[in-house]
Amino acid sequence: MDRRQRKTRKAIFDAFEQLMNEEHYASVTVGQIIERADIGRSTFYAHFATKDDLLDQMCVEMFAHVFEGVETDPHTHAHTQDPTMEGMLAHLLCHLRDNHDGICGKLVAEGEPHFTAHFRTLLEEFFGDRLPERSSWVPQDLMLTLVVSGFCQAIGWWHERGYEAAPEDLAHWYVRSMGWQTKRHA
Amino acid sequence: MDRRQRKTRKAIFDAFEQLMNEEHYASVTVGQIIERADIGRSTFYAHFATKDDLLDQMCVEMFAHVFEGVETDPHTHAHTQDPTMEGMLAHLLCHLRDNHDGICGKLVAEGEPHFTAHFRTLLEEFFGDRLPERSSWVPQDLMLTLVVSGFCQAIGWWHERGYEAAPEDLAHWYVRSMGWQTKRHA
DNA sequence: TAGTATACCGGACAGTATGTACGGTAACTT
DNA sequence: AAGTTACCGTACATACTGTCCGGTATACTA
Numbered sequence: 001m002d003r004r005q006r007k008t009r010k011a012i013f014d015a016f017e018q019l020m021n022e023e024h025y026a027s028v029t030v031g032q033i034i035e036r037a038d039i040g041r042s043t044f045y046a047h048f049a050t051k052d053d054l055l056d057q058m059c060v061e062m063f064a065h066v067f068e069g070v071e072t073d074p075h076t077h078a079h080t081q082d083p084t085m086e087g088m089l090a091h092l093l094c095h096l097r098d099n100h101d102g103i104c105g106k107l108v109a110e111g112e113p114h115f116t117a118h119f120r121t122l123l124e125e126f127f128g129d130r131l132p133e134r135s136s137w138v139p140q141d142l143m144l145t146l147v148v149s150g151f152c153q154a155i156g157w158w159h160e161r162g163y164e165a166a167p168e169d170l171a172h173w174y175v176r177s178m179g180w181q182t183k184r185h186a
Numbered sequence: 187m188d189r190r191q192r193k194t195r196k197a198i199f200d201a202f203e204q205l206m207n208e209e210h211y212a213s214v215t216v217g218q219i220i221e222r223a224d225i226g227r228s229t230f231y232a233h234f235a236t237k238d239d240l241l242d243q244m245c246v247e248m249f250a251h252v253f254e255g256v257e258t259d260p261h262t263h264a265h266t267q268d269p270t271m272e273g274m275l276a277h278l279l280c281h282l283r284d285n286h287d288g289i290c291g292k293l294v295a296e297g298e299p300h301f302t303a304h305f306r307t308l309l310e311e312f313f314g315d316r317l318p319e320r321s322s323w324v325p326q327d328l329m330l331t332l333v334v335s336g337f338c339q340a341i342g343w344w345h346e347r348g349y350e351a352a353p354e355d356l357a358h359w360y361v362r363s364m365g366w367q368t369k370r371h372a
Numbered sequence: 373t374a375g376t377a378t379a380c381c382g383g384a385c386a387g388t389a390t391g392t393a394c395g396g397t398a399a400c401t402t
Numbered sequence: 403a404a405g406t407t408a409c410c411g412t413a414c415a416t417a418c419t420g421t422c423c424g425g426t427a428t429a430c431t432a
Contacts, residue, residue, distance in 0.1 A: 041420090045420065113212075146336050149339040154332065
């Protein structure tokens with residue numbers, strides 16, 4: 001990719017992230033982005049079709065990092081030395097908190113539909129074959145929905161409280177409340 | 187209230203509901219509403235400040251009916267003769283399905299943030315002092331968040347599947363998956 | 373280093389939505 | 403019958419979106 005393109009793309013992403021920390025996604029306009037990124041209007045549209053497209057592409061980049069190594073790479077990350085659900089989720093939570101200024105938590109907390117749909121798809125894939133045993137009482141797709149939305153909300157809750165709780169604790173609480181087996185007992 | 191006002195108000199609500207069954211809330215415009223309701227632009231704004239305000243006021247009217255009698259009026263509704271969590275929720279689900287063409291389910295399924303926030307507030311009030319016992323392991327406000335979002339998602343799931351399942355079944359599944367005591371066992 | 377490709381600029385533009393203003397007309401109230 | 407109030411419709415200012423295009427600067431390439 002041309003150096004100019006890389007530079008512009010980064011400027012857009014930076015401006016976008018910055019604005020997201022100041023207001024809601026829905027209220028950010030393309031005009032604000034190009035002003036902040038200090039680029040021309042047509043340049044923006046040469047890179048992204050719409051604002052939603054920008055969000056999509058940011059999601060792709062972000063999630064590529066976040067989900068990387070959650071289950072397959074136990075050596076590079078401390079948490080994944082623990083292959084339990086609790087351990088994997090704690091690992092995931094760390095990434096979500098640290099990536100892009102916790103923008104993921106913010107979008108989830110806002111309930112931004114476009115982002116949430118994207119995120120939920122990935123989570124459904126992740127949780128698909130790992131539902132808690134108790135779920136045999138409940139239609140599988142309903143259980144999957146509940147597990148996924150629960151995890152989203154847990155992240156939103158975490159974000160709104162400034163990521164105070166330890167990721168391990170949050171993972172533990174979540175796992176318990178959804179009915180997985182845990183090793184720790186209070 | 188003046189008959190003209192009632193008439194106009196109803197025309198707006200009807201047009202709005204109608205449009206909501208045809209597309210997403212977000213994509214409905216004031217222009218469409220006034221055209222469908224066959225009223226003048228300024229008339230709309232004499233009744234509602236914005237489209238969101240219209241949604242708000244519709245919520246107030248709708249929820250007044252939906253939550254009415256869930257816990258306090260055991261004689262007029264069959265379900266509330268059963269004061270268990272499961273029974274109350276089944277009752278609630280019936281109302282949500284039948285009110286305004288299931289518009290509530292639609293909005294929840296869409297993840298419309300404005301509506302969802304409104305709805306969640308009411309649910310938090312309802313579930314506030316009825317959390318499952320298992321929740322003693324988990325911070326109360328987190329548990330409340332999980333319980334509320336779970337219920338929302340259950341409704342969304344129900345809506346997307348055309349309200350096929352019986353409300354009693356859905357209530358049962360939900361209650362079980364969240365860890366309340368149930369009377370029925372499979 | 374010269375030549376060519378291409379990304380960017382910036383300004384203009386059409387299209388669409390929002391929310392306000394105001395004089396005229398019809399409906400309700402007393 | 404007189405006065406009040408809601409509605410109509412049109413026009414208007416504002417704002418955002420997405421496209422277009424000629425000119426300029428930067429980057430690859432031979």
